[in-house]
Amino acid sequence: MDLVNVISYSLFAIGSFFLVVAAIGIVRLPDFYTRMHAAGKSDTLGQSLILLGLIIHEGASFISIKIFFIILFIFIANPTATHAVAKAAFLSELAPWKKDGGKER
């Protein structure tokens, strides 16, 4: 097994780990807003790491450039989508979960 494969496979593994963490987070966290943290962050990094692994696996080629642009797009689109959904919840006055059980606002 050569070095390129080792690096790309470990990137796949780390990326998958963060995707699994995002999924567990969506199940475990108590309310909508905290779930956004898991979905908005871990998903972005997990997907990008897997795509980065694909770039390294593929080497310098046209496909790598395309994958690189997909990564850039994910980094702009994912937080924007998270923000849009969070704003919708905020405007419809969904109360955030508090540690002591109280309500804010």
Added chain:
Amino acid sequence: MNKVSFTMSFVILYTFWILLSGYFDFVHLSLGVVSALLVSYTSHHLLTGDVRAEDVSIEMKRIIRFFLYLPWLFYQITLANIDVAYRVLHPKMPIDPRILRFKTDLKTDIGLTTLANSITLTPGTVTIDIKDGEFFVHAISEESAESLLSGEMQMRVKNIEGD
């Protein structure tokens, strides 16, 4: 019609077309010209905003400074993900969410968008809303709220805006 933003949109879109298609024969290149012209005619104001010719160099400098900001952002994103993974996998889930608001004196669209998206991607904070320069941010714990309010990120984004 704003000619500067039309030309900028066309150049950006056509470069992107060539990169994504990867074919350099007549049919693909001319189809790209037609598509890029059509899209930049109908929606050039969405991509670049209402720029004037003398602003182009300022905008270019902002874009370069934006790319210089990216390494720090990637470092913060890695921290954010380790933080989220720790909180999610910890048996007791050490979270203490709160909503905080703060004022910012950023002016440009690129500055506000960059700050909002950076907040969402970095440790324990998600941007909910921006109203008249006031940010509403959901923080997952006290430490992440404090590190945001310390204002290091805002300073770096302000640096992108320049003057």
